[in-house]
Amino acid sequence: MLKILLFVVLSFFIQIFCEDIDVTLPNGKIRGLKVTPVVTNLTYYSFLGIPFAAPPIGNLRFKPPQPVENWEGTLIADNNDALCYQVGKKTEHASEDCLYLNVYTPVVPSTSSSLPVLVFIYGGTFRRGRSFPGYKSPAFLMKENVVVVTFNYRVGPFGFLSTEDEVIPGNMGLKDQQFALKWVQQNINLFGGDPRQVTLMGQSAGSASVTYQLLSPGSAGLFRAAIGNSGSALCTWAFQRNAADIAYGIAAEIDPTFERNRTSEELLNFLSNVPASAIEDTADKYNAFAPVIEVPHVGALISDLMYRNAENGSFNKVPVLMGFNSEEALMMAEKTGSWRSYVRQYDKDLRTLVDDDMYITDSDKKLLVGKEIKKIYLNDTDMFADKLGESVQYFGDNRFIRPIIKFAELIRHHVDLYFYQFSYHGPLGGNSVEIPGIGKVAHAEDQNYFWVVHDNYDSFPDTDIKTLQRYVTLLTNFVKYLNPTPIADDLLQNITWPKATENDYLYLDIDTNLSIQTNPRNFSYSKWVDIYEENAAKPFISY
Known part of the structure; x- marks a missing residue:
């Protein structure tokens, strides 16, 4: 009964008191908020909108995420309005510059605490979705003494376009996820989290993403357990067929003179230099995107059949909790x-x-x-x-x-x-x-x-x-x-x-x-x- 009451009192979110709190990351200082509801036994700290990768713009469009540059002064991490382009949905804050994450911790950052960490991946059929923009969503988990991380990853053509070769191998969105997990390994101790106790969790396409990270050799050691809610890499919508045809189709939708016999390099050059809005506007015809099986190359996230690897044990062997x-x-x-x-x-x-x-x-x-x-x-x-x-x-x-x-x-x-x-x-x-x-x-x-x-x-x-x-x-x-x-x-x-x-x-x-x-x-x-x-x-x- 006591635990039920503790959950009920979380309802009083309307009145809160906030004060600033700083954390120094390798890239620079950030300033988050200490959030204290009316019920004073629930206090935690939120850091919203931390850049975890360089903006994937210009020549980084359709490329794997790259390290973020250092910043001067103090980055105010009190909101995360950043939103990756959504398929078929015009949104005010949508941008290619969207690779930001949030950290929520129930302990004073930069202390000696080593709490378990939950990293959450949102769903949206690999076409839409975003991390939580505010501070209140993980409050129930703060009562359980778990550090929580949420983040944006590229969706739609910006995250999953592929020429099915090494020019645009695909799975940029999954690689954003992997990059965020590496950020957690490198930085979560500064927020009271233990990088050795990371659990990866996702819902729908986020759950399918969790299973892709299980199957990816590059994710080995980045988490010790996995939770999947309502999705897997075996879902038919979680695998993109005819990806190269779709990529060329998008180019032809923008410029009807762009023909299928052009090289992948020419396609990349063309799509890298058109406005992002031109690619976004092709959603009237091209609106289904998903991960692909990449050609083997350095940096490939997955290059083998998902079913076969799950069956023969060729994946990152960690405890798993999943269902529907x-x-x-x-x-x-x-x-x-x-x-x-x-x-x-x-x-x-x-x-x-x-x-x-x-x-x-x-x-x-x-x-x-x-x-x-x-x-x-x-x-x-x-x-x-x-x-x-x-x-x-x-x-x-x-x-x-x-x-x-x-x-x-x-x-x-x-x-x-x-x-x-x-x-x-x-x-x-x-x-x-x-x-x-x-x-x-x-x-x-x-x-x-x-x-x-x-x-x-x-x-x-x-x-x-x-x-x-x-x-x-x-x-x-x-x-x-x-x-x-x-x-x-x-x-x-x-x-x-x-x-x-x-x-x-x-x-x-x-x-x-x-x-x-x-x-x-x-x-x-x-x-x-x-x-x-x-x-x-x-x-x-x-x-």
Whole structure:
């Protein structure tokens, strides 16, 4: 009960008192804020908008991040309005000069403290997203004595354009993430954090990014544990097909005379010298971007198949905690008419149920596979347009849940793996869509039970506050102890969260009550596995 009250009192954020506090980095001095809410037992320090890499402008566009130059005087780190260009969304502060990070610490910086560190990567399908611009979001974690780092990374064409050769190898956004992790290793001790106790966490595309960093040899030693919420490198949207065609298409969209037979060097020169706004304006046609498998070269982030490396253990072996929400695609049905119209494509042609990443080119075979996929969710005579719940389940499985479960299944043979399903649904989740017979928790809904998203929590039911408290405790326990349930805890109903092993795929179901379950999403997942094994082209890339 005491811990619940401590969370509730965090609601009084409206009145705060701030005072300056300085930290001297290798690049120069920064000045952050000491934040003290009305409840005086919650005091922490925020440093917002610290440059961690040189602005990727001019000849650094489409290049890996480079070290930031030293600055003179004191950099005032009290806001982070910086925002990388977003795909299809004009934003006032958007710029190529966006590689800044935030540090939040519950202890006086530059002391001898050595606290565990959580580094968080935002989602947004590699097209959008930003780090927290203000100071309040990690406040729940400050109560748990964890140092928190958030940062921007390039998205869209500025972060993931590739010519599929060494000229523009791609994955600049992932390399920004890796560069931020190196910054943490070099500097986090100045904020009371321990560089030996870094956990990397991400949501959606951020979770897929976490798994890419697991798979990247260049990230070895940069973190000791990983948390993934609702995404993996095996998600079909987390891998870019035909990247070079897209790069040339963007150039031709800007200048119709730019032809596909031009060299990669000419393409780089052309796109490096047009205004950033010209590239941004091509989003009307080119709006899907993601990581690529790079050609082998010095500095490549990943040059091998994600599935194969996860399967054979060729990745950074650290403890992993990951999972998904009970109905990831639920918000697709928020507008019933539009969703029903969208899923009619499946009823008209069952081949549209077959993802391109299965690489089935024969039309007849594709139709047969589409029929098998339909059987997972519907009877032969049923229509997806009439069964909105089942269509939501299909979409969520195909885009999120199947590749998340598979990635975890592959790596559990090599590392300590804790797997979960977030099933609790309450007002705090912010989702009003409910369809009988399926899960209730939509994509990203769990994040409202981890980060501070409101100024006042008084109006939320006790079950919401308790679930928030449990989720924060489970994840920060993992950050601190590499075990989400290291001791018996009444808050956690004295449950022990077991590892998912080779023999038992056990997971924690996070609902009104916590429970241990076996074989996540088993009503559909095992059938998908059979379909992939029998029909998808091998070796698998995504899943």
